[in-house]
Amino acid sequence: MKKALISLVLVFALLSTCVFSAVFASYSASDTKTITATVSAFGIDSITVTAADIPLAPGGSDVLATAAVTGTPQVDVAITYSADLAFAADSFEIAADELYCPIIFIVNSVEYKIGSTYTPDTTPVTIATLADLEAAVEWAVSQIPAQNYDKNTTVNYTNDNILSWKWDTASDNTKDKQLDNTDKFTLSVTATVTQR
Amino acid sequence: MKKTLISVLLIVSLLSTALFSVVFAAYSDSKTATGTATVSAFNVVITPTDNDITLTPADTTPKALASVTVTGTPDVAVTVAYTAELTLGNWTVNGEFYCPIAFTIGTKTIKMGDVIEAENVIDTAEELIAAVEAELTLAATPVIAGTNLAGQYDKAVTVSWVSTDAEKDNALTSAATINLEITATITQQ
Numbered sequence: 001m002k003k004a005l006i007s008l009v010l011v012f013a014l015l016s017t018c019v020f021s022a023v024f025a026s027y028s029a030s031d032t033k034t035i036t037a038t039v040s041a042f043g044i045d046s047i048t049v050t051a052a053d054i055p056l057a058p059g060g061s062d063v064l065a066t067a068a069v070t071g072t073p074q075v076d077v078a079i080t081y082s083a084d085l086a087f088a089a090d091s092f093e094i095a096a097d098e099l100y101c102p103i104i105f106i107v108n109s110v111e112y113k114i115g116s117t118y119t120p121d122t123t124p125v126t127i128a129t130l131a132d133l134e135a136a137v138e139w140a141v142s143q144i145p146a147q148n149y150d151k152n153t154t155v156n157y158t159n160d161n162i163l164s165w166k167w168d169t170a171s172d173n174t175k176d177k178q179l180d181n182t183d184k185f186t187l188s189v190t191a192t193v194t195q196r
Numbered sequence: 197m198k199k200t201l202i203s204v205l206l207i208v209s210l211l212s213t214a215l216f217s218v219v220f221a222a223y224s225d226s227k228t229a230t231g232t233a234t235v236s237a238f239n240v241v242i243t244p245t246d247n248d249i250t251l252t253p254a255d256t257t258p259k260a261l262a263s264v265t266v267t268g269t270p271d272v273a274v275t276v277a278y279t280a281e282l283t284l285g286n287w288t289v290n291g292e293f294y295c296p297i298a299f300t301i302g303t304k305t306i307k308m309g310d311v312i313e314a315e316n317v318i319d320t321a322e323e324l325i326a327a328v329e330a331e332l333t334l335a336a337t338p339v340i341a342g343t344n345l346a347g348q349y350d351k352a353v354t355v356s357w358v359s360t361d362a363e364k365d366n367a368l369t370s371a372a373t374i375n376l377e378i379t380a381t382i383t384q385q
Contacts, residue, residue, distance in 0.1 A: 042223035051231030057272045058384055065229060075223060092235075103233075165233065180237030181271060187233065192226035 040074035042195070044155070049191045056103060056184075058176045061166035064105075065189035069157040075195045077155070078148050081162055083141035084188040087130040091185065094178040101130065102171035103185075107140035107163045137163065141189065148196065162189055236271035240345065240382045243267070251297065251357055251374075253365045258300055258354035264380045266349040273341045273385040276349045280332035280378045282325045286371040289364045293321045296365060297374065298358045301331045301351065307358055328353075332378055338385065351378055 051065040069079055085105075092101035104113040112133065117124045120139050127133050141163060149155050167176075243265045251259065266276065287295040298307040306327045310318045318324050332351055339345065353376060359365050 042225065044223075044225055047225060047227040049227045049229035051229035053231050054233045055236040055271065056233050057236040064231065064233070067227075073223075077223070177238045177240075179235045180239065181234045184232055184234035186230060188228050188230040190226050190228040192224065194224040195222035 040151070042071075042075065043073035044069065044071035044077070044193050046070050047191055047193060049189055051187055051189050056165070056167065058102070058167050058171060058173070059169075061164065063161045063164045064187055065162040067157075067159045067162060067189070067191040069155055069191065069193055072152065072154050073149065073193075073195075074151055076149065076151050077193050078146040078196045079157060080146045080192050080194065081141050081144050082190045082192070083138045083163070084190075085134045085137045085185060086187075087134065087185040088182065091183045092130065092179065094175055099129070100172070100175045100179070101133070102168040102176065102179075104166050104168055105133070105137045105140075105163055106166065107137065108144060110140065112136045112140060113168065159191075162191075236341070238268075238272065238384065239270045240266065240268040240274065242380050242382065244378070244380075249355075251355065253296075253357050253359050253362070255355075255357045258298075258356045261299075261353045261355045261374070262376050262378055263352035264350065264378050265346075266380055266382065267346045269342060269344045270339075270382075270384070271341055274339050275336040275381075275383050275385055276334065276339055276345070277336040277381045277383070278332055278334035278349075278351060278378065279381075280329045280376065282328045282377075283373075283375040284321055284325060285373040285375070287321065287368070289367040294361070294364045294368070295321065295324060295372075296357055296359045296361070298356050299328045299331075300354045300356070301328070304331055306331060309360075328376075336381075336383070345382075349380070351380070353378070 046069070048068045049065065050067075054062055054064070065083075067079075067081070092099060092103075094100045099114065101114050104111050106112070110118075112118060112127060114127055114130075114133060117126050118136050118140070119125065120136075125132070125136070127136050144162065147157055147159075149157075245260075245263045245265075247260050247262065249259050249261060264278075284295060287293060287297075295308055298305050300306075306318070306324070308318055308324055310327070312318060312323075312327060316323070318327055332353070334349070337349075355374065357365075
């Protein structure tokens with residue numbers, strides 16, 4: 001009974017506090033701040049990559065892939081590349097399964113061909129097979145320095161020569177003539193624009 | 197108490213996942229192009245045929261002396277060229293050049309006494325040699341890629357005895373020789 005009485009008094013006290021608060025609180029002030037959060041548009045209008053079907057012949061040379069990027073990104077972006085090079089089965093094999101590939105790939109002014117070396121990490125690697133050549137070219141393309149653009153910068157970027165090829169000028173004329181249109185490769189080049 | 201702690205950890209975990217998701221979500225777009233590069237085959241075969249033959253006054257029908265055939269369909273543009281070098285040895289009777297041989301190249305026959313351009317008559321060894329070599333010579337001729345060369349650039353030379361003087365024929369010896377060298381050159385443009 002005593003506990004019930006105390007509880008009743010306590011409830012009454014709380015209620016009365018609210019009432020008195022309502023009665024005596026007369027000053028009032030308020031302040032509102034509105035923050036608008038807007039999505040920053042990626043703003044890249046187009047990415048165009050070209051990789052034409054081309055003929056290879058002694059004395060020849062040409063660009064293999066180009067890229068163009070336009071837009072006005074509202075975020076910082078970077079343009080990077082990757083490549084997938086694949087020689088057709090048994091390509092560039094002449095008599096007695098001898099590997100003879102006079103094709104030189106050029107990335108960033110560096111030549112990659114059978115017999116040359118490159119250094120993907122701390123150890124130089126000799127390009128001895130077509131698989132090695134594929135790996136070397138793909139690595140080289142991935143190492144093309146990223147093109148960075150700060151946000152709200154107009155991007156009108158073109159790369160007229162991501163990589164190119166040329167027929168080795170020191171090739172063997174007799175072996176050159178043993179190659180034909182079963183000797184070929186397919187190259188896919190990807191240009192990627194990424195927010196950074 | 198233990199359940200409360202687990203609940204708190206779970207909430208923190210969810211919140212942190214959301215936070216990191218925000219950090220790592222970034223715009224990205226890419227485009228890929230694929231091309232195929234194929235070796236253009238040269239695909240040209242030059243087949244020379246040379247014959248060691250003997251000639252007598254009885255050989256009035258043509259005998260094959262030399263020929264060159266060019267076959268193939270190159271994937272590349274090429275030029276076709278011919279050069280020829282004819283040497284006539286010891287066709288001399290009584291100190292004078294005497295060569296009763298007719299050279300037939302295609303449909304054209306060339307021999308001593310023929311009238312050539314500007315009404316000049318072939319009456320010296322040099323003129324006979326020049327006329328034969330000129331008929332066999334072809335300046336570098338462009339041929340577009342994919343052209344079947346078979347039958348278009350072949351050269352064949354036959355020789356026959358066209359006697360004009362039996363006495364002089366008899367005076368010739370086996371020292372009289374004909375040496376003809378024909379070179380066909382197919383070059384990628």
